[in-house]
Amino acid sequence: MSFGSPYVTLPRFSYLRPRSLDEAFEALEGGNAKVMAGGIGLLNFMKERLLAPSVVIDIKGIPELSGIRLSGDVRIGAAVRLVELEENRSLELIAPTLYRAVRQIADPIIRSSATLVGDVCEAIPWTDGPTALAALDASASVVSKNGERKVKVADLVQGLGQLAIDENEIVKEITFSSGYKKGTYVKFSNASEYALASVAVAYSPESGIARVSVGSLAEKPQVFTLEDAGTSPDEEVSAMIRKVSSYIESGLSAVDDILGSAEFKKQVAKALIIKAFKEVF
Amino acid sequence: MEENVVGKRVPQVDSWLKVTGTLRYSFDIELPGQLYVALVTSRYAHARIRSVDTSDAIKSPGIVGVFTGKDFPFRIGLYIADRDLLATNKVRWVGHPVAAVVGTSMAAAEEAAEKVSVDYEPLEPVLDVEKAIEKGAPLVHEDMASYNYYKGFINPVPGTNIANDFRLVKGDVSSGFAESNVIVEETFKIPQINHAPMEVQNVLAYWRPDDYVEVWTSAQSPFATRYLTAASLNIPVNRLIVHVPPAGGGFGLKAGIGWEPLAIMISKSLRRPVKLVLSRSEQMTSAPSRDGLVANVKAGFSKDGRFKAYEATFMMDAGAYADYTVNVARTTGYSADGAYDIENISVKSLAIYTNKIPTTAMRGFGHPENHWPLEQVMDRAADMLGLDPVKIREINLHVPGKSVRGTGEPVREYDGNPRGVLEALVKGIGYWEVEKPSEPWKVRAKGLAMLVKAPSQPPNAGASAIVKIDEDGTIDVITGTGSMGQGTPTSLAIIAAEAFGVPVEKVKVNQLEGVSTDQNPYTWQTVGSRGLYSDGIALLRAIEDAKNQIREMASAVFRVPKDDIEIRGGQVYPRTHPEHRLGLKDFAMGYTYPNGNTIGGPVIGRGSYAPVLNTFLDEKGHGHNTVFHTYGGTAVEVEIDLLTGEVRVIKVVQAFDVGRVINLLTLEGQAFGGFIMGMGSALYEEIKFDKQGWVLNPNLTHYYVPRITDLPDEIDAVFLETPQMDGPLGARGIGEHVMIAVAPAISNAIYRGLKVKLNEIPMNAERVWKAIKEQRPELISSAFEQALSRAEEIHV
Numbered sequence A: 001m002s003f004g005s006p007y008v009t010l011p012r013f014s015y016l017r018p019r020s021l022d023e024a025f026e027a028l029e030g031g032n033a034k035v036m037a038g039g040i041g042l043l044n045f046m047k048e049r050l051l052a053p054s055v056v057i058d059i060k061g062i063p064e065l066s067g068i069r070l071s072g073d074v075r076i077g078a079a080v081r082l083v084e085l086e087e088n089r090s091l092e093l094i095a096p097t098l099y100r101a102v103r104q105i106a107d108p109i110i111r112s113s114a115t116l117v118g119d120v121c122e123a124i125p126w127t128d129g130p131t132a133l134a135a136l137d138a139s140a141s142v143v144s145k146n147g148e149r150k151v152k153v154a155d156l157v158q159g160l161g162q163l164a165i166d167e168n169e170i171v172k173e174i175t176f177s178s179g180y181k182k183g184t185y186v187k188f189s190n191a192s193e194y195a196l197a198s199v200a201v202a203y204s205p206e207s208g209i210a211r212v213s214v215g216s217l218a219e220k221p222q223v224f225t226l227e228d229a230g231t232s233p234d235e236e237v238s239a240m241i242r243k244v245s246s247y248i249e250s251g252l253s254a255v256d257d258i259l260g261s262a263e264f265k266k267q268v269a270k271a272l273i274i275k276a277f278k279e280v281f
Numbered sequence B: 001m002e003e004n005v006v007g008k009r010v011p012q013v014d015s016w017l018k019v020t021g022t023l024r025y026s027f028d029i030e031l032p033g034q035l036y037v038a039l040v041t042s043r044y045a046h047a048r049i050r051s052v053d054t055s056d057a058i059k060s061p062g063i064v065g066v067f068t069g070k071d072f073p074f075r076i077g078l079y080i081a082d083r084d085l086l087a088t089n090k091v092r093w094v095g096h097p098v099a100a101v102v103g104t105s106m107a108a109a110e111e112a113a114e115k116v117s118v119d120y121e122p123l124e125p126v127l128d129v130e131k132a133i134e135k136g137a138p139l140v141h142e143d144m145a146s147y148n149y150y151k152g153f154i155n156p157v158p159g160t161n162i163a164n165d166f167r168l169v170k171g172d173v174s175s176g177f178a179e180s181n182v183i184v185e186e187t188f189k190i191p192q193i194n195h196a197p198m199e200v201q202n203v204l205a206y207w208r209p210d211d212y213v214e215v216w217t218s219a220q221s222p223f224a225t226r227y228l229t230a231a232s233l234n235i236p237v238n239r240l241i242v243h244v245p246p247a248g249g250g251f252g253l254k255a256g257i258g259w260e261p262l263a264i265m266i267s268k269s270l271r272r273p274v275k276l277v278l279s280r281s282e283q284m285t286s287a288p289s290r291d292g293l294v295a296n297v298k299a300g301f302s303k304d305g306r307f308k309a310y311e312a313t314f315m316m317d318a319g320a321y322a323d324y325t326v327n328v329a330r331t332t333g334y335s336a337d338g339a340y341d342i343e344n345i346s347v348k349s350l351a352i353y354t355n356k357i358p359t360t361a362m363r364g365f366g367h368p369e370n371h372w373p374l375e376q377v378m379d380r381a382a383d384m385l386g387l388d389p390v391k392i393r394e395i396n397l398h399v400p401g402k403s404v405r406g407t408g409e410p411v412r413e414y415d416g417n418p419r420g421v422l423e424a425l426v427k428g429i430g431y432w433e434v435e436k437p438s439e440p441w442k443v444r445a446k447g448l449a450m451l452v453k454a455p456s457q458p459p460n461a462g463a464s465a466i467v468k469i470d471e472d473g474t475i476d477v478i479t480g481t482g483s484m485g486q487g488t489p490t491s492l493a494i495i496a497a498e499a500f501g502v503p504v505e506k507v508k509v510n511q512l513e514g515v516s517t518d519q520n521p522y523t524w525q526t527v528g529s530r531g532l533y534s535d536g537i538a539l540l541r542a543i544e545d546a547k548n549q550i551r552e553m554a555s556a557v558f559r560v561p562k563d564d565i566e567i568r569g570g571q572v573y574p575r576t577h578p579e580h581r582l583g584l585k586d587f588a589m590g591y592t593y594p595n596g597n598t599i600g601g602p603v604i605g606r607g608s609y610a611p612v613l614n615t616f617l618d619e620k621g622h623g624h625n626t627v628f629h630t631y632g633g634t635a636v637e638v639e640i641d642l643l644t645g646e647v648r649v650i651k652v653v654q655a656f657d658v659g660r661v662i663n664l665l666t667l668e669g670q671a672f673g674g675f676i677m678g679m680g681s682a683l684y685e686e687i688k689f690d691k692q693g694w695v696l697n698p699n700l701t702h703y704y705v706p707r708i709t710d711l712p713d714e715i716d717a718v719f720l721e722t723p724q725m726d727g728p729l730g731a732r733g734i735g736e737h738v739m740i741a742v743a744p745a746i747s748n749a750i751y752r753g754l755k756v757k758l759n760e761i762p763m764n765a766e767r768v769w770k771a772i773k774e775q776r777p778e779l780i781s782s783a784f785e786q787a788l789s790r791a792e793e794i795h796v
């Protein structure tokens, strides 16, 4: 993400690399501190002086934050880089929605240092991670020295740069049910790095629940089930698409921004629905 | 030993240094004790500066100086001296440098820059060219009458926002329109776009204790930079030494005069070396971009397809400073007739000041601008006449030896083969075959556009070259052309290798080490696709001079007449008695007889070139102002997604009559790279301004240049070889032509496939979708149904 900056240097800051969560909590207590995972977003924001923390806390050395678990509920630690997800072929089978989203984030160089949790915490309306995770009904575990709480990823991202966590909290990991065995992620970008619109579909054949998340239209991903749109996986796919399309038209909000007009974004979202539904159902 | 390298694929001589990260760019050069500059730039598009308070900044740690416009009360420029080094009295665009804060580190300078406070009195900005030329519009330059400009070359209109008013008149358009059966009348638009070179502009300047001034700069044209800077700053030309290391891309941005004067004046004041490096966003707001355009055109054709009359008004959005764009407007005007024989022409081409980013030269120099309307007019007219786009071009294309350009210059027999280019495009792209789209809601379509361009330069744009033979018979070639990836040094090496019959590895072209104005011979500029042609001719003359020196000595040594001496295969011998041979090395430092007597001396050949019989253009735009013309064209196959408006280029054919292929590898590199650059501006690139004149996308995230994933599946290049009579080995230039026809070719393909007009670039998805929705809404709804029925098929 870049808004353009006249600066070529970073503002002054001190750098800490705690070995445990407790150490990190303590560092956060000092105030004006920022957590850093891959640093891809943070350092850009700092270079642009949108953020100027006096302390940068690198969380990649904290053992509890690493690792991917695929048995039971899926768990992805905050220090897990996108490349680790991409290289995990089992993830493709267990959560194709997320796997495909990850592969479409930025480019291999950025994916080799950026984290999924960082992609979420950066809170940019056009990112892919939050949209895919919202479809999966994922939750974030938010920890601080006062304990741990769970927040739905869909509620975590509030708008551009706005995250529903306190300054002394850290997102420890993301979890979601491994039931969404079918799904996909389709993204449309044109004349921009970022998605002008994106559609994530997560479908659990066992429960019959199918969730759709539409990214980039507004400040945050908008999620609905097929039921909300008045249809179900049992219907003909073309009927599903028609109903979901009209749901997008009347039920979702969209705003004009630098990537496109609200009208056009909705049009693209509807086109993506066709592609996504063809793949999943 | 490979002697005939001309036309083969020779890797660029600096490839190894580039891919190993070893090549030294100007950014890499440092001097002990150098200072760093941070700019404070305007937040208003147009405002009077009431005061600038620098008192806090100067007290900031590590700061040694803070400068404002008051410190440099003079103007600089190339064709019109309209620029200040730092804003004086008023700011003219968002990004206009107001103050320069100088510190011992970049961090210190940037920190202190935040402490400069500027008191502005906002003025009404003018952000639109059409409004800017209305009576009573706010003036961007009230003092234009006092500006120095290149008289006889451009025509500024003080009291208005018009920095140059150029006219081209041929015949009488009104009678031409009266004789026309079909008239196309349209408005075409182009936004300002950025050159986006990998290497941002940067300068290291040192005003030395002996009052000589040294500058290392990422520039294209060492000598123009030296002359213009010296003239602007009242430095004797030979006291200014400009070093130009290889640049990481230029594309016109780095031609003319850049940030050197500011860095020099700061160094003069502080007596220390000063480094000025732009950030990417400064590169995209404070530095120049390419002009925008609004073009109103009217074209008349007789029913048999003859182009009877062309009337065009080009309103070029020059932004706040037009020191180069005045010539872009002039060029857009005089070459508005492109590759066609048009009976009657009336063109008005204006460079117009606005409160937007200043503009400058860019690859194509007015030709992407004037070909965007012209090449679409051809397809639209063809449609109205019931002709096809190829036929209408066949009818109107220049006929070498017969046609006359709008300027009155004849199209010469040796100017190239436009008809052959057209045929190559039609054949290469399979113009008449229809391809199946990848999805039923997409459409495949093919289109093409032609082009012609000559270097746009003053009548005395000269070049010179030096050739030296070294002790071991290796060869040094020295010219003044900058190296920025375009491949000219490699081509010059090939020419020298061919001339002496030595392998290309035996020739060193010293641009690789960078050009230094006190070591390299003069060449006017590295612009306009003129490098290989101008420097090449000078080089061949230098080679001839060196060979003459060798022949002189060899004539004595072999005791045969001078004219009987052959120099080939790296050997020197009498034509009649080739068994008597000596090597180049035997003459390199003069010939030494066995007894020690030496004749001649170190061989050093010199050659000079200046355009032949060139003139200024008169008030009707008539004159002889070109040295060669390169004809070419682009054909594309695109796939248009009717649901999203996304246009993907599937296949491309680029065709040019290059006269003679010198290096096939770099030529293809130009053809491919230029297509991609052209595609970027055709489909994606646009500097976006809000209503206050703020730039919304001063970064490469939202100002989108093509990525590897956007590239066509296939790009082919076809080169015709109609020798340029005076060109080096028959070659002519190509560096800009490769992007000129790209946008109209794509638009013509869309029009051919959908009958949807796109008169404005970039043709991004939203713009294309909106155009389809307005002009052919039924296409979108039927595409949606197609997509659904296909979905069903897959489901079953």
Ligand SMILES: Cc1cc2nc3c(=O)[nH]c(=O)nc-3n(C[C@H](O)[C@H](O)[C@H](O)COP(=O)(O)OP(=O)(O)OC[C@H]3O[C@@H](n4cnc5c(N)ncnc54)[C@H](O)[C@@H]3O)c2cc1C
Pocket (backbone or CB within 6 Å): A001, A034, A035, A036, A037, A038, A039, A040, A041, A042, A043, A044, A059, A078, A104, A105, A106, A107, A110, A113, A114, A115, A116, A117, A118, A119, A120, A121, A122, A126, A127, A128, A129, A169, A170, A171, A172, A193, A194, A195
């Ligand atoms: C050129 C480019 C292209 C891009 N393209 C895409 C794209 O196509 N799709 C896309 O989705 N994204 C894209 N991005 C965004 C990129 O993916 C994110 O910047 C990256 O994933 C952030 O992860 P990180 O680990 O580097 O986070 P960091 O930069 O370390 O952190 C980002 C922010 O999150 C906070 N943060 C990080 N971890 C935690 C935590 N555990 N708890 C609390 N707060 C935390 C930080 O304090 C900071 O504010 C692009 C970025 C760039 C530069």
